Amino acid sequence: MAHTHDHSFEALLEKHHLKKTGPRLKVLSMLSAKNVATSQPDLESVMDDIDRVTLYRILNAFEEKGIIHKVFDLNGTANYAMCSSNCEENQHHDEHLHFNCTMCKNVYCLDDLDLPAITLPEGFKPEGFTLYATGVCPKCGKTAAKKID
Amino acid sequence: MAHTHDHSFEALLEKHHLKKTGPRLKVLSMLSAKNVATSQPDLESVMDDIDRVTLYRILNAFEEKGIIHKVFDLNGTANYAMCSSNCEENQHHDEHLHFNCTMCKNVYCLDDLDLPAITLPEGFKPEGFTLYATGVCPKCGKTAAKKID
DNA sequence: TTAAGTGCAAAATCTTTGCAAATGT
DNA sequence: ACATTTGCAAAGATTTTGCACTTAA
Secondary structure (H helix, E strand, O other), rough: OOOHHHHHHHHHHOOOOOOOOOHHHHHHHHHHHOOOOEEEHHHHHHHHOOOHHHHHHHHHHHHHHHOOEEEOOOOOOEEEEEEOOOOOOOOOOOOOOEEOOOOOOEEEEEEOOOOOOOOOOOOOOOEEEEEEEEEEEEEHHHHHHHOOO | OOOOHHHHHHHHHHHHOOOOOOOHHHHHHEEEEEEEEHHHHHHHHHHHOOHHHHHHHHHHHHHHOOOOOEOOOOOOOOOEEEOOOOOOOEOOOOEEEEEEEOOOOOEEEEEOOOOOOOOOOOOEEEEEEEEEEEEOHHHHHHHHHHOOO
């Protein structure tokens, strides 16, 4: 059960007082393998050996612990992605850009992008920002260019 | 554009080749009465004389026609709000700020706010932006200030 | 051993679909 | 009169809950 990169996953679970079980490690490796957020339906279809209910519980537990975060795409479907370092329990810092590709439907979490300062109307006291963008991602832009142009 | 409500609603329906029915007019007046986006559950509970299915169909029809737009709050629940002038059929222009109050849960559509230019990483071709902010809205900020301070 | 986690079954929700009756034009 | 729209019933899909069995610590 222990390969080299599994160690970080196990450490992560340990850190959050969660048992290192097969399903949990599998979810972690699935999510961190992709650089995009993954929807629950997608996760389900890939991990057809894990019970659907178990998946719900794992995702909820991970989110509460701040291991992953949920981002809704433009269809309102929840997509999950590993949290970048600075998420705390029940207090996420996902003030980053979510890019939803209209072609491949992937949701990219562009963590390291600085959002410009936004001025709100009088009286609104902002606590967190999330910016969603739609458009074409690099991968699809490339294939589209080849095919069409 | 506030006084002769019913007339403008009827004109709106007419413009989109939709029949002026009771349920539709009711939905329109509900939505335009509030300056915030309203969730389907909320609409349902207020309009308990209208069938749930009818509400689904009305909201979908309105959205397709560009009369209203859907915005997901931070729980992934769909909230509906009247579109500002420049929405076209199936092609919404809601590149505005959505403010989700953490106290009253209301979703404000701050249409007339200019979003600052955002620079994306190489290869991403953005088509639309939506900015979500969480925080405390003016109304709740006031009551909170009175109660706490 | 034993508390936490999993899987199955079943309940509770939420959303869609089909069709007969009602309604607007 | 005719095409839409509505309401109901029922199917599908999604999410939650309860409980017995399994497993990591």
